[in-house]
Amino acid sequence: MANAKPLHDAMDEISDTVGEQAFRKIRGDIVSGDLKPGQKLKLEHLKSKYGVSVSTLREILNRLTTEDLVVAEGQRGFEVSPASVDNLREVGDLRLVLENHALALSFAAGDLDWEADVVAAHHKLSSIEKALLAGDANRTFEWIKYDFAFHHALISACGSKSLLAIHQSIFDRFMRYHLLAASFRGDGVSEDHKELFRLALERDVAGAQAKLAQHIHSGIDHILSTGRL
Missing domain, CATH: 1.20.120.530 (GntR ligand-binding domain-like)
Incomplete structure (x- = not known):
């Protein structure tokens, strides 16, 4: 057991894996059009759909804003970037x-x-x-x-x-x-x-x-x- 990783490190790795999977899924759903241009991204709905926490979703959506796939609306939340x-x-x-x-x-x-x-x-x-x-x-x-x-x-x-x-x-x-x-x-x-x-x-x-x-x-x-x- 001397080489075993601390529990919090192991949990962080699991969380990172789940978060990355959710990131790829949400990103893929935007690119494919399953999440439509201009669609409001309601965190509680996404939490249920993608199986990750609200805090993880916020990180994912903020990350997607850097690719211009998601728009942050200040206090109003997030939406899929419009198409034009x-x-x-x-x-x-x-x-x-x-x-x-x-x-x-x-x-x-x-x-x-x-x-x-x-x-x-x-x-x-x-x-x-x-x-x-x-x-x-x-x-x-x-x-x-x-x-x-x-x-x-x-x-x-x-x-x-x-x-x-x-x-x-x-x-x-x-x-x-x-x-x-x-x-x-x-x-x-x-x-x-x-x-x-x-x-x-x-x-x-x-x-x-x-x-x-x-x-x-x-x-x-x-x-x-x-x-x-």
Whole structure:
């Protein structure tokens, strides 16, 4: 028993684990649209739904305000950040700046293992996109997962954990709008990914950055065309 941790330390670890699980669940429910833009986040309801204390919920919601996924209303509590055309465009611009920079770093440093990761990520994404194009709309949430995995693979050799973490946060905020639009863009997005894949293997930074800009702007246009904002 000499190596046993003090009870309070063990309880803190359990609490941290539960808190992190709740954080990921609430964050995921906001990104997916299960918690809707502008929805009031009532602590007693969330306590029951996510199984954590009110104090833990306050910490989680304050943490989510730093990602602009939640808005703090002073004494009135919290609500899910609203969705707007201006915010969509702002998030798209932020994603482009971050991802373009990370692409340049990653293409320069990427080794054979990096190439293998890119190949694997594109294969998985392409398989899901083929299913969606064939009419299997149930794969949309799965597509979101593999879409991120592919874009992450492209920039994974950038050498900066901070850049990757910030990019993931912005990417999720951008994907939130895709999920609110509830519409897959179709052949265009699949062709964009094929071209980004080819340019990555050729280490064509300028070409990939130009394609990424087109890819993101086309995504914004598609979201707006659905009329759901």
